Amino acid sequence: MPDSMAEQLHHDMTCDGLLECFHGLKQLDKGVFQALVTTNDALTVDDIAERVDRERSTAYRAVQRLLSAGLIQKEQINYDQGGYYHVYEPTDPAEIADDMQRLLNDWYAKMGQLIQEFETKYDRTDAGVQSIEG
Numbered sequence: 001m002p003d004s005m006a007e008q009l010h011h012d013m014t015c016d017g018l019l020e021c022f023h024g025l026k027q028l029d030k031g032v033f034q035a036l037v038t039t040n041d042a043l044t045v046d047d048i049a050e051r052v053d054r055e056r057s058t059a060y061r062a063v064q065r066l067l068s069a070g071l072i073q074k075e076q077i078n079y080d081q082g083g084y085y086h087v088y089e090p091t092d093p094a095e096i097a098d099d100m101q102r103l104l105n106d107w108y109a110k111m112g113q114l115i116q117e118f119e120t121k122y123d124r125t126d127a128g129v130q131s132i133e134g
Contacts, residue, residue: 028052028058032048033071042087043088043089044087045060066088067088071090071096073090075089
């Protein structure tokens, strides 16, 4: 556990690549995303689980995190005799980049607001500090 606020801030801001920075993805999630990016085909959860060598339920949870982050898309494939299954493929990189830019802009605006609030709260010039001139 970090000891100081500065260490905590450094810990929170340290990240390995864009996917972790913006979406807090786990190593497995990044592996699933990579598996989808490196194939030309949309994959089922079973296909994904096989490619990342994990149980289907574990792969499914990673897929859900990637869907929530908007990094992959789901498509329903219907069987001729009724019923359906889902396949997954990566979202267009330009769309992902636009989303990341929006997140960054929102973060920047929020940090600017928090810095201004900090300055206003702790500014001592209005606290009746007497001038040493005289």
